Amino acid sequence: MRADAQKNRSQILTVAREVVAEHGAEASMRDIARRAGVGLATLLRHFPTREALFEALLCTHLDTLTQKADALETSASADEALLTWFRELVVFTQSYRGVVAMMAAAHTNPDSALYGSCAAVHSAGARLLLRAQDEGTARADMTGDDLFALITALGWVVDQPSFASRADHLVHLITSAILTSRPRSDAKRAKSRSAT
Structure with a gap:
């Protein structure tokens, strides 16, 4: 995995932990992507x-x-x-x-x-x-x-x-x-x- 892709994945997981802690399992994938500073397509590439x-x-x-x-x-x-x-x-x-x-x-x-x-x-x-x-x-x-x-x-x-x-x-x-x-x-x- 390229360095920038790995960085995006790590950032998504860090933010996802925070969002899930706040909103539970129904946390919005779109909100996670936005807060991680990536597009929804990038999030879905890592986690379909x-x-x-x-x-x-x-x-x-x-x-x-x-x-x-x-x-x-x-x-x-x-x-x-x-x-x-x-x-x-x-x-x-x-x-x-x-x-x-x-x-x-x-x-x-x-x-x-x-x-x-x-x-x-x-x-x-x-x-x-x-x-x-x-x-x-x-x-x-x-x-x-x-x-x-x-x-x-x-x-x-x-x-x-x-x-x-x-x-x-x-x-x-x-x-x-x-x-x-x-x-x-x-x-x-x-x-x-x-x-x-």
Whole structure:
């Protein structure tokens, strides 16, 4: 890639992060191009679809979540690994308003630019769930699809201003339904909350 094209791409991504932080996943491609100081045609040459732009914005985060799952598989108990990873994925979905719907749509659409990253995250979560099920610490009647659906639903709910302040509590409720036994520190936290 030529130096000027690389500079344009970097500028577009920098501005896109800012615009998406302000306006969420529905941010205007035209507004991103204008604020980046490039024409819409230039933006579309680098990122022909909204999904392609989001793939470029999100791939580092999604790759990190996939690697985190790999590390947790060997460094933490099965229930703690699943809980830690689940919480980190929910935090990620909160960082880009509207990204959950985009990820949910891409999950089953191989033509989406986000498909590969979403499939990798889905697979990582399914492995952590299976490990917890094998150890008897997670519900046996769940699948990786169920886990992804719950994360998607939770991400959508906490994306709503009226529920954002309850995000931690909602994560606790969902993970309590997934895990049949809880890590000690999380159980203590839940007990101390109910006492207040």
